[in-house]
Amino acid sequence: MPAHSRRSNPLALAVLTCFLEKPMHPYEVAQTLRNRAKHQSIRLNYGALYGVVEALEKHQLIRARETVRAGRRPERTIYEITDAGLREMADWLSELVSGPVKEYLQFEAALSLLPALPPDEALAGLLHRAKTLEIEIALFDGALAAARAHGLPRLFALETEYVQVLRRAELDYVRSLAKDIESGELTGMDDWRSWYAPGGERAELEVHPDTGDDAPPDRRQPPS
Amino acid sequence: MPAHSRRSNPLALAVLTCFLEKPMHPYEVAQTLRNRAKHQSIRLNYGALYGVVEALEKHQLIRARETVRAGRRPERTIYEITDAGLREMADWLSELVSGPVKEYLQFEAALSLLPALPPDEALAGLLHRAKTLEIEIALFDGALAAARAHGLPRLFALETEYVQVLRRAELDYVRSLAKDIESGELTGMDDWRSWYAPGGERAELEVHPDTGDDAPPDRRQPPS
DNA sequence: GTACGAATACTCCTTGACGAGTAATCCAGG
DNA sequence: CCTGGATTACTCGTCAAGGAGTATTCGTAC
Numbered sequence: 001m002p003a004h005s006r007r008s009n010p011l012a013l014a015v016l017t018c019f020l021e022k023p024m025h026p027y028e029v030a031q032t033l034r035n036r037a038k039h040q041s042i043r044l045n046y047g048a049l050y051g052v053v054e055a056l057e058k059h060q061l062i063r064a065r066e067t068v069r070a071g072r073r074p075e076r077t078i079y080e081i082t083d084a085g086l087r088e089m090a091d092w093l094s095e096l097v098s099g100p101v102k103e104y105l106q107f108e109a110a111l112s113l114l115p116a117l118p119p120d121e122a123l124a125g126l127l128h129r130a131k132t133l134e135i136e137i138a139l140f141d142g143a144l145a146a147a148r149a150h151g152l153p154r155l156f157a158l159e160t161e162y163v164q165v166l167r168r169a170e171l172d173y174v175r176s177l178a179k180d181i182e183s184g185e186l187t188g189m190d191d192w193r194s195w196y197a198p199g200g201e202r203a204e205l206e207v208h209p210d211t212g213d214d215a216p217p218d219r220r221q222p223p224s
Numbered sequence: 225m226p227a228h229s230r231r232s233n234p235l236a237l238a239v240l241t242c243f244l245e246k247p248m249h250p251y252e253v254a255q256t257l258r259n260r261a262k263h264q265s266i267r268l269n270y271g272a273l274y275g276v277v278e279a280l281e282k283h284q285l286i287r288a289r290e291t292v293r294a295g296r297r298p299e300r301t302i303y304e305i306t307d308a309g310l311r312e313m314a315d316w317l318s319e320l321v322s323g324p325v326k327e328y329l330q331f332e333a334a335l336s337l338l339p340a341l342p343p344d345e346a347l348a349g350l351l352h353r354a355k356t357l358e359i360e361i362a363l364f365d366g367a368l369a370a371a372r373a374h375g376l377p378r379l380f381a382l383e384t385e386y387v388q389v390l391r392r393a394e395l396d397y398v399r400s401l402a403k404d405i406e407s408g409e410l411t412g413m414d415d416w417r418s419w420y421a422p423g424g425e426r427a428e429l430e431v432h433p434d435t436g437d438d439a440p441p442d443r444r445q446p447p448s
Numbered sequence: 449g450t451a452c453g454a455a456t457a458c459t460c461c462t463t464g465a466c467g468a469g470t471a472a473t474c475c476a477g478g
Numbered sequence: 479c480c481t482g483g484a485t486t487a488c489t490c491g492t493c494a495a496g497g498a499g500t501a502t503t504c505g506t507a508c
Contacts, residue, residue: 008494010333042328045496047495047496051495076458090345093337093341096334097338107321108265109388124322125488132322147238165396166390233465251486274488454491455493464495466502468491469491476484477481
């Protein structure tokens with residue numbers, strides 16, 4: 001119920017920006033977002049969409065304007081944004097831009113559990129990942145070039161640029177990590193190998209000292 | 225119900241790796257994960273934990289071993305991993321390592337909606353973000369150094385290293401983007417400015433050509 | 449004109465995340 | 479000894495996400 005509780009789903013923000021352009025019915029919102037390829041950066045599906053629109057109406061950020069009916073199809077309610085909705089949108093978007101939030105990445109989880117895999121399997125996985133990343137990078141570089149050639153201003157491709165930057169950084173890291181595992185340069189490799197050597201399967205991760213309160217402070221939401 | 229449906233929650237994977245070390249009761253799993261600071265890379269809370277353990281048992285990846293009771297406390301069921309669980313764990317973890325999956329980042333969403341904010345507010349937000357990122361980077365560099373000084377092998381800090389790499393890349397990108405907005409070098413800036421100039425608030429994003437099927441192919445799960 | 453597939457415009461129902469709440473126990477001080 | 483707070487170990491209800499399913503209409507080919 002507090003203001004930030006509805007800030008959990010970015011789809012709601014995207015919906016608000018659509019209504020900022022003009023009043024629409026929910027399905028038109030979906031079309032608009034799909035046409036602009038926003039579904040590549042924002043999770044979108046119909047189940048979520050209608051729920052989100054309802055929630056926005058309940059919080060008075062949008063209001064129903066009229067319900068039209070074409071033929072015997074279900075009626076479509078057209079919504080428009082309210083002043084409160086306008087403020088909320090600007091506020092929320094501004095917050096998202098200015099403060100990084102902790103994201104839980106799958107690969108982050110995988111790395112933190114990596115010792116649970118035998119070193120050679122881990123290495124093989126990393127090398128495979130590097131290959132896949134190379135392909136993806138090439139693919140999206142192509143898409144960006146095509147979009148530019150098609151006249152799309154860079155302003156509307158920022159999110160793709162950003163994700164490409166992250167991908168390139170990840171590729172570099174994966175490569176260097178793979179190298180350090182192969183060369184045995186990685187601190188802790190010796191223990192790691194010995195756990196999977198024939199004979200000793202005991203006490204996997206147990207040896208590793210618990211970090212306790214040396215761990216970095218818990219900054220899920222850094223101070224705005 | 226299919227094999228991949230339970231692969232949605234990485235917490236389940238973390239739980240499996242705990243049981244790989246030794247049989248435990250659910251709460252001990254939580255303690256173990258918290259002690260090792262895994263909650264920084266994997267979303268963890270009690271509500272989810274007990275649900276996950278139940279699901280794992282239902283799928284026969286773990287099995288109840290015994291239930292003990294100390295005093296009149298609620299009884300604690302001790303679980304152990306099964307052979308199927310062992311295989312599932314290795315498989316899942318291997319998959320996470322070797323194939324990048326599409327993640328929906330908040331900042332990605334924010335960038336894709338950036339034109340809905342006046343240029344000067346967007347710029348201010350980006351500059352603020354850069355500052356925050358600098359601080360975070362320094363913080364975690366410190367934490368990494370402290371952990372190393374404390375004798376923690378690098379093998380157990382990979383996830384933090386990785387996130388640091390991403391943060392640095394993001395900082396670079398945010399800085400360069402801010403520069404291009406300030407200098408007006410960004411393609412599309414002129415339109416963007418004019419929408420918020422006194423007078424014309426019409427048709428926000430409408431001018432931007434819908435990308436249609438020029439958009440990069442939909443690779444949520446790249447071929448393994 | 450009608451048959452069939454594709455697209456439109458939703459609805460509903462099952463999972464599962466989340467975290468506040470709770471009961472029991474331990475420990476420290478008076 | 480006993481009282482109050484911290485810690486342990488879990489439970490429960492809410493609430494939202496997701497996606498399969500449904501009904502209608504449009505297009506097009508025979």
